[in-house]
Amino acid sequence: MRLVIARCSVDYAGRLSAHLPLATRLLVLKADGSVLVHSDSLSYKPLNWMSPPCTLSVEEVDDDLAAAGVTEVWRVTQAKTADLLVISIHEIIHDSTHDLGVDPGLQKDGVEADLQRLLAEQIEVLGEGHTLVRREYMTAIGPVDILARDASGATVAVEIKRRGDIDGVEQLTRYLELMNRDPLLAPVTGVFAAQEIKPQARTLATDRGILCLVLDYDSMRGLETGHSKLF
Incomplete structure (x- = not known):
């Protein structure tokens, strides 16, 4: 699992369109390919996300984006629906990768x-x-x-x-x-x-x-x- 804290803006295009203006957020990239965008609120619920199967590509920025302060662009595409999540990174504050191993799954108490x-x-x-x-x-x-x-x-x-x-x-x-x-x-x-x-x-x-x-x-x-x- 990769955890990135970054100043970023986020745009989603699919059945609905959504825009998150520039702010500091937590980006979670899971081993299953999913990408989640979290803020420091809303408990467990991400502000936006892309469910697998999806692909992530990191693109170079053009002069206009660079002038606006964007250092790199993450383009996350959903394989089945072609929905698109575009994360415009302005600054990466933290970037770490962790191997969580195989999860045994939820074991309910009181079965x-x-x-x-x-x-x-x-x-x-x-x-x-x-x-x-x-x-x-x-x-x-x-x-x-x-x-x-x-x-x-x-x-x-x-x-x-x-x-x-x-x-x-x-x-x-x-x-x-x-x-x-x-x-x-x-x-x-x-x-x-x-x-x-x-x-x-x-x-x-x-x-x-x-x-x-x-x-x-x-x-x-x-x-x-x-x-x-x-x-």
């Missing part, structure tokens, strides 16, 4: 795998006396997120979602119907666990004898003192 791991580690959230049998208990139609036993030794199947809706309840219902045919597991009760459970899903779960568990993700990570609750 179902994290909730599953935390609940397995804190199985007592299901109730006093509960013990973990295993995570990802495989059935003929897919894995149940958590298989546990309650204080009496009865089997408990837990389906975990970030946001619990009717589809999740239906999924757990199918697991329960299948598991209750197994004499080594039956009777199996179900727990539908999520950070948020929609009212329709709660109503359906209650009608089918499935308990609903609202998971407090921050509390389970030790960030708050609240507790997950069974309803």
